[in-house]
Amino acid sequence: MPRLVMKFGGTSVANLERIRSVARHVKREIDAGHEIAVVVSAMAGATDQLVGWCREAAPLHDAREYDAVVSTGEQVTAGLLAITLEGMGVNARSWQGWQLPILTSNAHAAARILDVNGAELLKRFQERHEVAVIAGFQGLHKETGRITTLGRGGSDTSAVAIAAAIAAERCDIYTDVDGVYTTDPRVVQRARRLDRVAYEEMLELASLGAKVMQVRSVELGMVHNVRIFVRSSFEKPEDIDPRGIPPGTLICGEEEIVEQQVVTGIAFSKDEAQISIRRVQDKPGIAAAIFGPLAEANINVDMIVQNVSADGATTDLTFTVPAADYQRATEVLIKVKDRVGYERVDGANDVAKVSVIGIGMRSHAGVAAQAFKALAEKGINIRAITTSEIKFSLLIEANYTELAVRTLHSLYDLDK
Amino acid sequence: MPRLVMKFGGTSVANLERIRSVARHVKREIDAGHEIAVVVSAMAGATDQLVGWCREAAPLHDAREYDAVVSTGEQVTAGLLAITLEGMGVNARSWQGWQLPILTSNAHAAARILDVNGAELLKRFQERHEVAVIAGFQGLHKETGRITTLGRGGSDTSAVAIAAAIAAERCDIYTDVDGVYTTDPRVVQRARRLDRVAYEEMLELASLGAKVMQVRSVELGMVHNVRIFVRSSFEKPEDIDPRGIPPGTLICGEEEIVEQQVVTGIAFSKDEAQISIRRVQDKPGIAAAIFGPLAEANINVDMIVQNVSADGATTDLTFTVPAADYQRATEVLIKVKDRVGYERVDGANDVAKVSVIGIGMRSHAGVAAQAFKALAEKGINIRAITTSEIKFSLLIEANYTELAVRTLHSLYDLDK
Numbered sequence: 038m039p040r041l042v043m044k045f046g047g048t049s050v051a052n053l054e055r056i057r058s059v060a061r062h063v064k065r066e067i068d069a070g071h072e073i074a075v076v077v078s079a080m081a082g083a084t085d086q087l088v089g090w091c092r093e094a095a096p097l098h099d100a101r102e103y104d105a106v107v108s109t110g111e112q113v114t115a116g117l118l119a120i121t122l123e124g125m126g127v128n129a130r131s132w133q134g135w136q137l138p139i140l141t142s143n144a145h146a147a148a149r150i151l152d153v154n155g156a157e158l159l160k161r162f163q164e165r166h167e168v169a170v171i172a173g174f175q176g177l178h179k180e181t182g183r184i185t186t187l188g189r190g191g192s193d194t195s196a197v198a199i200a201a202a203i204a205a206e207r208c209d210i211y212t213d214v215d216g217v218y219t220t221d222p223r224v225v226q227r228a229r230r231l232d233r234v235a236y237e238e239m240l241e242l243a244s245l246g247a248k249v250m251q252v253r254s255v256e257l258g259m260v261h262n263v264r265i266f267v268r269s270s271f272e273k274p275e276d277i278d279p280r281g282i283p284p285g286t287l288i289c290g291e292e293e294i295v296e297q298q299v300v301t302g303i304a305f306s307k308d309e310a311q312i313s314i315r316r317v318q319d320k321p322g323i324a325a326a327i328f329g330p331l332a333e334a335n336i337n338v339d340m341i342v343q344n345v346s347a348d349g350a351t352t353d354l355t356f357t358v359p360a361a362d363y364q365r366a367t368e369v370l371i372k373v374k375d376r377v378g379y380e381r382v383d384g385a386n387d388v389a390k391v392s393v394i395g396i397g398m399r400s401h402a403g404v405a406a407q408a409f410k411a412l413a414e415k416g417i418n419i420r421a422i423t424t425s426e427i428k429f430s431l432l433i434e435a436n437y438t439e440l441a442v443r444t445l446h447s448l449y450d451l452d453k
Numbered sequence: 454m455p456r457l458v459m460k461f462g463g464t465s466v467a468n469l470e471r472i473r474s475v476a477r478h479v480k481r482e483i484d485a486g487h488e489i490a491v492v493v494s495a496m497a498g499a500t501d502q503l504v505g506w507c508r509e510a511a512p513l514h515d516a517r518e519y520d521a522v523v524s525t526g527e528q529v530t531a532g533l534l535a536i537t538l539e540g541m542g543v544n545a546r547s548w549q550g551w552q553l554p555i556l557t558s559n560a561h562a563a564a565r566i567l568d569v570n571g572a573e574l575l576k577r578f579q580e581r582h583e584v585a586v587i588a589g590f591q592g593l594h595k596e597t598g599r600i601t602t603l604g605r606g607g608s609d610t611s612a613v614a615i616a617a618a619i620a621a622e623r624c625d626i627y628t629d630v631d632g633v634y635t636t637d638p639r640v641v642q643r644a645r646r647l648d649r650v651a652y653e654e655m656l657e658l659a660s661l662g663a664k665v666m667q668v669r670s671v672e673l674g675m676v677h678n679v680r681i682f683v684r685s686s687f688e689k690p691e692d693i694d695p696r697g698i699p700p701g702t703l704i705c706g707e708e709e710i711v712e713q714q715v716v717t718g719i720a721f722s723k724d725e726a727q728i729s730i731r732r733v734q735d736k737p738g739i740a741a742a743i744f745g746p747l748a749e750a751n752i753n754v755d756m757i758v759q760n761v762s763a764d765g766a767t768t769d770l771t772f773t774v775p776a777a778d779y780q781r782a783t784e785v786l787i788k789v790k791d792r793v794g795y796e797r798v799d800g801a802n803d804v805a806k807v808s809v810i811g812i813g814m815r816s817h818a819g820v821a822a823q824a825f826k827a828l829a830e831k832g833i834n835i836r837a838i839t840t841s842e843i844k845f846s847l848l849i850e851a852n853y854t855e856l857a858v859r860t861l862h863s864l865y866d867l868d869k
Contacts, residue, residue, distance in 0.1 A: 090529070090533055091532070091536055093469045095536045095539060098536040098539070099539050102532045102539070102546075105528060105532040106536075109528050112521060112522070113522050115521070116518045116521040116522035117507065117522060118510075119515065120514040120518045120519070123515050124511030124514070131521050133521070135551070182552055
């Protein structure tokens with residue numbers, strides 16, 4: 038029988054009425070002849086309350102105890118959904134991370150899944166036609182016997198890992214949006230939902246601000262080749278088209294994407310600050326001398342642009358940091374001035390990063406050149422450029438963000 | 454090092470401020486050189502909310518899932534107390550039922566503790582001076598790997614079972630009263646707190662309405678000879694007398710009670726109804742024919758009085774049921790009239806049961822006779838009498854309850 042993992046986030050299980058709606062989604066798939074594992078998050082707000090209590094108990098709390106407290110949110114939802122399903126006549130059983138078990142690393146509050154045991158689930162699918170309702174976001178560290186959690190959004194990762202363990206045909210991520218869009222529909226009215234997107238593209242889209250899924254879950258999907266389908270938990274039967282295809286976006290390997298477009302989407306982020314270090318000595322070890330202290334200060338450096346030295350002795354180095362860290366980053370750099378050796382630091386915290394993503398870029402030349410031309414025609418100045426195989430990012434003045442995104446969205450035929 | 458179990462109920466951990474107060478109690482005992490295992494209930498109200506959700510999800514919910522949901526309440530408190538203790542510089546670690554494990558029967562929602570593994574706790578006391586904070590009310594059924602709960606008030610039983618497992622010197626039950634009283638202080642102003650009470654006496658007092666502790670926990674204490682100390686969670690340092698003795702009641706074996714009084718306490722219950730079956734045929738199997746159907750109807754029968762038949766053919770049978778079940782019990786009896794064979798059923802639902810309890814009764818004759826005389830002098834009619842080794846119970850008209858209790862309290866020198 039075809040096997041599915043269905044994952045529902047906090048908004049989808051926020052109260053008993055919504056949990057009943059989730060149960061109806063599950064029953065629909067059961068009736069369609071699927072074996073089902075459901076992964077649930079905590080009721081919306083529950084995790085925040087638990088986290089708040091931990092902070093109130095002690096500002097610097099032990100992450101092991103934090104995990105023991107916070108993981109209860111998903112435990113409650115899993116039990117309630119199992120009860121609701123049984124009330125509808127569907128065989129169901131809840132599973133906590135330690136019960137399967139889902140084994141993780143020991144990095145409490147940000148653990149990584151190491152192994153999921155799906156054997157018991159497969160046995161119960163066959164013998165009892167039982168739906169497995171699994172508490173997301175959590176696992177067990179084998180050696181210590183302690184509950185771990187995966188960090189915010191970790192239920193997506195739970196779902197994909199379970200889908201891999203039980204060799205599911207698909208992992209359906211039910212969320213409050215009905216898929217992944219070419220760009221933010223609030224900025225570009227004509228943004229379209231993508232039918233399919235490759236893992237690599239999704240990774241670039243997600244980490245750049247299209248916050249549909251936890252980045253780690255997409256990585257995991259890519260490694261284990263789990264087909265992930267993003268769809269709406271508010272979907273109604275009439276949304277499913279006559280061929281039986283529900284609205285949503287399939288995240289899959291590029292071999293599954295037949296009509297490949299050159300550009301898949303435009304992502305952007307306004308909370309960026311640009312820092313330029315002028316006339317840095319161009320010698321080995323300088324990059325480490327600059328970025329080491331920033332990493333120690335827990336400042337996340339994103340775009341890095343370093344040009345080839347013109348005089349063979351000094352060069353300019355530009356990078357971006359979150360706007361909130363701009364001041365702090367500048368201070369760190371001033372402290373290491375003597376050690377690094379540079380003329381001065383300047384920058385701006387009113388910049389935006391616009392990124393163009395598409396697997397098709399690999400085989401198409403001149404994709405970026407088109408963008409430079411189109412933006413120039415609108416009078417948008419490009420402050421810095423970085424490129425990778427399947428995307429390029431441009432740093433521009435923040436005021437021009439929407440204009441730039443709309444221009445590029447049209448340029449690459451994403452308006453349909 | 455002397456070892457203690459400390460148990461705190463839902464009111465004592467109702468919010469973070471109270472949890473901090475609990476942590477201070479724990480720290481006091483640590484500073485006094487004790488090894489400590491703390492057992493906590495869920496925050497007051499938390500269990501009710503979880504139970505409410507289960508009922509809302511499905512009126513007839515699976516007890517296994519109910520247990521998975523409801524056990525989270527204690528898990529949260531245990532984690533938060535561990536965090537709070539660590540914030541005070543005390544080494545602490547939380548433990549859920551499945552982690553120790555506390556093994557129970559498979560009777561979900563009303564499981565019985567079978568075995569507690571205290572080995573890891575003892576090791577950590579020694580090696581790390583670590584306080585164990587244990588989620589009460591819950592355990593693990595070994596064969597199914599499922600979480601079980603012990604039923605309302607089960608944390609008391611958890612605490613006593615853990616005290617037995619780690620051979621604790623004492624199990625301190627912190628509650629919202631400061632001990633066990635000779636009778637209800639709301640009825641008799643001069644009711645006194647008992648310094649010591651024997652397990653057997655406590656069992657009679659508890660089941661008769663002095664609702665300080667779960668009955669099962671006292672039974673367990675008696676079996677394993679765990680000294681249980683009932684004390685107030687609102688106790689302040691100045692409440693402890695100069696000899697270092699805190700206010701409270703020690704529940705212990707009778708060999709520890711030096712100055713034994715004949716009568717220890719007077720319990721009473723007003724929610725009783727009396728049913729009398731007149732001229733029942735006096736033949737084998739009749740009691741079963743009457744009480745079987747009542748048990749099937751889930752009606753709890755308490756006092757049973759059957760006198761020796763006068764005519765050798767019929768007799769009168771009197772028993773009590775909870776007042777709320779009076780009507781239903783009568784209906785059950787009318788249904789079985791032909792099968793049982795009796796003349797008529799009569800009764801009253803405005804009766805009260807007053808019980809006099811004391812281990813000393815075993816060796817003192819005439820204790821009950823004194824009561825009959827004293828009550829008669831006050832014009833109180835006794836409707837029925839039952840006796841056991843360490844108590845006797847009287848059924849009287851409900852209006853006379855307070856008068857009877859006060860009369861007996863004075864009669865047996867309990868007024869001090």
